[in-house]
Amino acid sequence: MEIEKHIQLYLVTDEKACLGRDFFWVVEEAVKGGVTMVQLREKELGTRAFIEKGKRLKDLLDMYGVPLIINDRVDVALAIDAAGVHVGQSDMPFAILKNLLPPEKITGLSVESKWQVQEAEDWNVSYIAASPLFSTPSKTDTESPWGMSGLRWMRDNTHHPVVVIGGLSETNTKQAITNGAKGIAVISAICSAPSPYEAAQNLRARIVAGVQS
Numbered sequence: 483m484e485i486e487k488h489i490q491l492y493l494v495t496d497e498k499a500c501l502g503r504d505f506f507w508v509v510e511e512a513v514k515g516g517v518t519m520v521q522l523r524e525k526e527l528g529t530r531a532f533i534e535k536g537k538r539l540k541d542l543l544d545m546y547g548v549p550l551i552i553n554d555r556v557d558v559a560l561a562i563d564a565a566g567v568h569v570g571q572s573d574m575p576f577a578i579l580k581n582l583l584p585p586e587k588i589t590g591l592s593v594e595s596k597w598q599v600q601e602a603e604d605w606n607v608s609y610i611a612a613s614p615l616f617s618t619p620s621k622t623d624t625e626s627p628w629g630m631s632g633l634r635w636m637r638d639n640t641h642h643p644v645v646v647i648g649g650l651s652e653t654n655t656k657q658a659i660t661n662g663a664k665g666i667a668v669i670s671a672i673c674s675a676p677s678p679y680e681a682a683q684n685l686r687a688r689i690v691a692g693v694q695s
């Protein structure tokens with residue numbers, strides 16, 4: 483499935499995590515290293531600045547054929563013709579989001595509990611994100627981490643492709659894939675790495691190793 487290729491190595495952006503380096507340079511290096519999809523996650527930008535940044539990022543990603551997902555904001559995604567939107571459990575309800583978007587757009591949903599996984603079984607989501615897999619300083623307003631046993635439960639109880647997010651690094655990526663994740667989503671492992679290019683390459687190699695084992 484096309485979506486399973488896109489979610490393999492999913493970069494979620496956070497300008498602060500880029501440690502003062504140029505945001506677009508960090509993303510481009512990561513894409514050259516093997517990132518397969520990018521989410522623009524902006525919690526503080528006003529609407530106009532969000533749209534401007536999104537347009538510039540989309541122009542960059544289009545050159546590499548990498549889809550751009552917008553976090554939280556369906557209006558921004560529609561304004562710039564992004565590939566899709568990611569929402570969580572406090573954002574726009576999924577059913578409303580789905581009605582607002584053309585059917586071909588990618589829709590991602592964070593799931594924080596077993597009940598939310600079961601509820602999403604009836605919905606036409608492109609992927610669900612186990613959020614968080616492990617606790618992480620990058621996002622602290624989270625429910626309890628799923629952990630590897632929670633991920634295995636999810637693998638056995640959903641028909642949707644699962645992405646894991648929260649605390650993913652070179653050390654646990656292969657294990658996440660062998661326990662049921664189709665892909666990993668990361669902020670700090672790429673945005674804060676000395677070389678975002680090499681970090682993406684190394685994570686991609688761990689994903690491939692997990693798929694092949």
Ligand SMILES: Cc1ncc(COP(=O)(O)OP(=O)(O)O)c(N)n1
Pocket residue numbers: 492494521523553554568569570571572573590592611613621645647667
């Ligand atoms: C791929 C992915 N997974 C989970 C999240 C978290 O979404 P949400 O719970 O809505 O929290 P915010 O990111 O909006 O703070 C995500 N953004 N991306």
Ligand SMILES: Cc1ncsc1CCOP(=O)(O)O
Pocket residue numbers: 494613614615618619620621624647648649650667668669670671
């Ligand atoms: C956005 C988000 N949603 C759940 S955990 C998280 C942050 C992931 O950041 P990191 O990859 O640095 O742990």
Ligand SMILES: [Mg+2]
Pocket residue numbers: 553554568569570573
């Ligand atoms: Mg959200």
